[in-house]
Amino acid sequence: MLETVLWFKNSLPNGCKLLYSPCGAWVGGLFFIVARKLSCAHFLICENGHIACSSCCTKLSNRCPSCSWPIGYNRCRAIEKVLESVKLSCQNTAYGCKETVSYSKKQDHEVTCNYVPCSCPHSNCNFRGSSKQLAQHFRSEHLNSVIRFQYNSFFPVHLEFNAVDKFCILEAKEGALFIVSSSIQQLGHAVTVCRIGPRSSRGHAFNLAAWKGDRSIMLQSFTENIREVVDLPSLSMGFLLIPNAFLGSSGQLKLELCIRGNNARPAKKIKLK
Ligand SMILES: [Zn+2]
Ligand SMILES: [Zn+2]
Ligand SMILES: [Zn+2]
Ligand SMILES: [Zn+2]
Incomplete structure (x- = not known):
């Protein structure tokens, strides 16, 4: 499975409906699933209480993905706070990065991560690894x-x-x-x-x-x-x-x-x- 899925017991009140944002930020009655690719800046709430991320709201012309009511004017800071406390591992874990970052900082970290994989420049070689791993590979x-x-x-x-x-x-x-x-x-x-x-x-x-x-x-x-x-x-x-x-x-x-x-x-x- 490509996406790292983290499960967290949430503290939403009883009776809360299953809510989700189309990009994969899914907020359930009992669990949060934070998809690895999640990079949404804000979470917004519609007048019926549904939550969607800001990029989904923009894509759907500020219509709630659950009930089609207008959305995009009120931020849901409680959800943002909970998600901010969730630490995700860097996508370059396999190449040696041990960094864990909050979802809002994940993209920025991965752009500048020191372990970002590099491809071997030798023709007919498919090796990929961090620059340190590549140096070792090249020597051997x-x-x-x-x-x-x-x-x-x-x-x-x-x-x-x-x-x-x-x-x-x-x-x-x-x-x-x-x-x-x-x-x-x-x-x-x-x-x-x-x-x-x-x-x-x-x-x-x-x-x-x-x-x-x-x-x-x-x-x-x-x-x-x-x-x-x-x-x-x-x-x-x-x-x-x-x-x-x-x-x-x-x-x-x-x-x-x-x-x-x-x-x-x-x-x-x-x-x-
Ligand atoms: Zn979204
Ligand atoms: Zn709604
Ligand atoms: Zn990293
Ligand atoms: Zn090589």
Whole structure:
């Protein structure tokens, strides 16, 4: 069963009818069932005493789902208080999150949860896990598929630009995984750097540079966090546009990249060699 259902004896007076809100917030005479997906902000009460959540009331044009009388003007704070006291576990429990939160904070927590699952970027691998689990998985399964690098110093990255959409995987010393990706654009190739991890983790400053003879182009930006390679940020984010003229005849280009560690001192800007 997908939904975690919590049963609670309630304290509604005797004779109270079975009431429910269509989204799954169901208030029974003896029990509350709080569906896992419940994310309603308020509970409202109609003149006949039926209760529905605010999002259901909006969807039903402020008509009570039980009796069709107008609803949406009076909040039922007693129900809200009881529901607020119910603690639900985070949907990422299976990935290691031990957090329990009230229903109104559940959605906010899950957006920023550190245990949100990330997909393994290796092609033909279906592994999903928290960024910590993914780092362990990558070390044990794909040891030879990454470029290992040290924070705060430049290292070479080779991308095969003849491929349609191309990326390579980088691994930092502590196991964090980064992706350098390129996509073909009208004027050249757009290259950017992202980190695989939860939304809440801080971006890393990076410098990305390309050379052609004595000309160079450089991008200084921050990594975005992605949960899977298909999320690779759209081009509204920082990217280095490499003109086609920079590419060798083989379609290969040597890039130099420096990613800053997050506990590195916010020192001066990194200078190109
Ligand atoms: Zn509802
Ligand atoms: Zn009603
Ligand atoms: Zn969580
Ligand atoms: Zn994998």
